Amino acid sequence: MRKYVLAVAMIAAMPVAASAADAEAGKTVFNKCKACHQVGEGAKNAVGPNLNGIIGRKAASSEGFTYSEAMKASGKTWDEATLKEYLTDPKKTIPGNKMVFMGLKDAADLDNVIEYLKAAK
DSSP states (O other): OHHHHHHHHHHHHSOOOOOOOOHHHHHHHGGGTTTTOOOSTTOOOSSSOOOTTOTTOBTTOSTTOOOOHHHHHSOOBOOHHHHHHHHHOHHHHSTTOSOOOOOOOOHHHHHHHHHHHHHOO
């Protein structure tokens, strides 16, 4: 029993790799989004709406952008969980929306791009 307790204590004391999201890595992931979206100072609506301040914003609320009826009717407010679901599979999450992006499948990419977007005011 002593060996078991000692083994558990040693495992618990081992350093754990950090899994915190990385905004700088998210900036690189955002390159997949740049064809349609802008973010940062001077960002404008393009093929897709600008994404400044996306966290906490209601879906279909970027002034001057023409949204699909599906996006307008979604009732979503963009928080981290909602963005993660949407960016994984936009067509499944909001059927009928205009976004043609196939989605991000890598969990780290999702976390990182969301961290990057959180910084975009």
